[in-house]
Amino acid sequence: MAGGTLYTYPDNWRAYKPLIAAQYSRFPIKVASSPPEFQFGLTNKTPEFLKKFPLGKVPAFEGNNGFCLFESSAIAHYVANDELRGSNNRLHQAQVIQWVGFSDSHVVPPASAWVFPTLGIMQFNKQATEQAKEEIKTVLGVLDCHLQTRTFLVGERITLADITLTCSLLWLYKQVLEPSFRQPYGNVTRWFVTCVNQPEFRAVLGEVKLCDKMAQFDAKKFAEVQPKKETPKKEKPAKEPKKKKKKKKKATPAPAPAPEDDLDESEKALAAEPKSKDPYAHLPKSSFIMDEFKRKYSNEDTLTVALPYFWEHFEKEGWSIWYAEYKFPEELTQTFMSCNLITGMFQRLDKLRKTAFASVILFGTNNNSTISGVWVFRGHDLAFTLSEDWQIDYESYTWRKLESDSEECRTMVKEYFAWEGEFKHVGKAFNQGKIFK
CATH class of the missing domain: 3.30.70.1010 (Translation elongation factor EF1B, gamma chain, conserved domain)
Incomplete structure (x- = not known):
């Protein structure tokens, strides 16, 4: 088995897919997620990295023989064994692909829209959140019906379908699917708990605790995260030295460490993305609101x-x-x-x-x-x-x-x-x- 290197940032849920698959298949995979091997936001923007992975996205995989893959589901498929892919059963193979597609198309978009604001890395939008909740209810309903008479999604053993969907649902279960919300979908929760407690999952995810209370958008947390994107603002004030000193004393010990404590590395990576300029800043004010x-x-x-x-x-x-x-x-x-x-x-x-x-x-x-x-x-x-x-x-x-x-x-x-x-x-x-x- 040739092996290879997976470039990512720590605790990237997308990277969990190939890492869990590699646990099952015993595929030798090296993770580069911290300096000097890899630093998200810097390494993935270098000409050398972009030559291998033109989109600069992670996770990205480079085989020991030099070939490169991007997109987490493709990497997971490559490092998996035949059993994870559906063995030699063409129907099972097609069903695995079906559920992987289902995960990417039906779970990830609404899950991101709902969960990201609760992590303080995206502004809250009530309409988008409510719509995402309804879409998640539909998704869970489909899964619950399918799992009513099944232990796993395809066949009698864990496949890439289970790995992919579990990883896509991970933040939902950790952040927002409180007991009352998940209660109607008992089959899904039973299946999810079964998966995350398999040794191969635990080796990558550690212990997964289901949330007790639905996380909400925290405006204070969001505000604390945002200044990281606008560091030049701190250099401007010079007129009121007394007030500035007072603010510094209050801000330095408390707010600054808070984001470090509250955000894991994957959230910090997302939050650290530079704030883009307003493309319409040059246009005059419009009367159309x-x-x-x-x-x-x-x-x-x-x-x-x-x-x-x-x-x-x-x-x-x-x-x-x-x-x-x-x-x-x-x-x-x-x-x-x-x-x-x-x-x-x-x-x-x-x-x-x-x-x-x-x-x-x-x-x-x-x-x-x-x-x-x-x-x-x-x-x-x-x-x-x-x-x-x-x-x-x-x-x-x-x-x-x-x-x-x-x-x-x-x-x-x-x-x-x-x-x-x-x-x-x-x-x-x-x-x-x-x-x-």
Whole structure:
């Protein structure tokens, strides 16, 4: 067995997958997660690292013979043995792939949206959190039904399906799935506890304690973490030396160590990501208040209140409207998977919510569907190109700016915002829609 090196930061839940798989298969794997071998945020941005792993993402695996792999599920598959992959049973192999895909598409996005704010590494958004809770309930319901007569997800033994899903659910069980929330999903909890107590899991995860009380967003913790991103601010004040001294005495002993105590290494790594500049800082103040429109859209009738408000206040000099269409309709199979494609994109675009609004619709039926939508952006450039934080899935769509005064634009805005109309340009019936707000 050739072996290799796994580059990651400490306590990266994605890295747990290949590490647990390696425990089962006895694959020799070296972990590089601290200096001098690897330092997240520095090593993965060097030309040498990017030559091997162009995206700079971790975990990343380099075999002793020089080949490289990224994406944790692919690495886990490589280091696993045949039993973990589903042995020689083609059905089991397909089911393993199915549950790994299920984990990545249906569990990770809502789990991140719900858990990250409780760790102080993402701003709280009530709507996103509530939506994530509902999606997690759906996911747990599907799993609970499947596990009603099964010990493990596929076959009679642990496979990559169990490893992947356990790791994806790990932070949920540790942070937010309190007893009352998880009570209806007893089969899932029984399976999860069984997995994390296997010797191979414990060798990587240690003892896993299920949460007693649902963690909430802590504004103080979030505020304490954020100054790490804005260190230049501390050098500015010089006018009030007395007040500054008092603040230093209060801040130095207490708040500074707090984030170190409260955050593990994986959270620190996420929290230490530099705060990106506002791509719209150069634009003049706009009279169109996006948040006010979103309130109208959420709480009032779309056709009689929200749309008239939109057109009355929309400022075409400072905002633009775009039509987007998914490039690969032939790849869209099951409608629930296509819908999840939209949801996943939205959940990973949380940082764009303040300056964007969208209605994206799935048209058609299984194996005969399309995705398209209408987006509203600040400024007149395609927003995704302006910030690395926003470059999520947009390249899978074709984008066309609409003339806000045109009849075409008015019709599209009305139909897409209201989810009703002829949709003549589509040629398929409305199936379901998603709103980004």
